[in-house]
Amino acid sequence: MGFAIKVLTPGVLFILTLAFGVWLSRSGKPYNGLIFNTHKLIALAAVVITAIQTFNALKIGERQPILIGLVIVIGLCAVALFVTGALMSAHKATGRATLTIHRIAPLLAVLAALGTLFLLDGRA
Ligand code: HEM
Numbered sequence: 001m002g003f004a005i006k007v008l009t010p011g012v013l014f015i016l017t018l019a020f021g022v023w024l025s026r027s028g029k030p031y032n033g034l035i036f037n038t039h040k041l042i043a044l045a046a047v048v049i050t051a052i053q054t055f056n057a058l059k060i061g062e063r064q065p066i067l068i069g070l071v072i073v074i075g076l077c078a079v080a081l082f083v084t085g086a087l088m089s090a091h092k093a094t095g096r097a098t099l100t101i102h103r104i105a106p107l108l109a110v111l112a113a114l115g116t117l118f119l120l121d122g123r124a
Contacts, residue, residue, distance in 0.1 A: 006053050007117065013042055014050075014106075016042050017043045017046050017106075020035060020039035021039050023035055024036055050074070050078075050113075051075075057116075058071070064119060066115075067116060070119070073112040074109050074112045074113060077108050081102060081106070084098045084101045084102040084105070085102060
C-alpha cells in the first residue's frame, strides 16, 4: 500500500468523525441516536486503522524516542476521547471540562500525527 493511501484512509475517517461530532453537538440533547452511533463507530474505525498503520510503521525500525513519545500522545488522546465521549453520552459528566477535553484532544492528536509523519518522512 502506498504511503498516501495509508495516511489518507485514517485522515478521511478522522475528518468524518469531526464532522459527525460537530453535527452531534449542534443537534442538541438528548443526542440523536443515529448521529451519535455514526460518530462513535467512525471514531472507532479511525482509531483501529490508525493503530494498525502506526504499528506497521514502527516495525520498519523507527525507534527515535521522540517518535515513540508522539505515538503515546496520540494514544492518550484516543483514550481521552473515548472516556469523555462515554461520560457525555451517559450524562455522567455534564460539566464544561469534559467537552473541552473532547474538543482539545483531536487538535493535540492532529499535531502529534503531523509530527509523526514528519519524522517518518515517507518511510512508512
Ligand atoms: C477519534 C475519536 C473522536 C473524535 C476525534 C471526536 C470528536 C468530536 C468533536 C470534534 C465533537 C464536537 C465538539 C463540539 O464542537 O462541541 C464531538 C462531540 C461529541 N462526541 Fe466525539 N469524538 C471522538 C470519539 C467519541 C466517542 C468514542 C464518543 C462516545 C463514546 C463520542 C461522543 C461525543 C458526544 C456525546 C459529543 C457531543 C458533545 C456535546 O454535547 O456537545 N466521541 N466529538
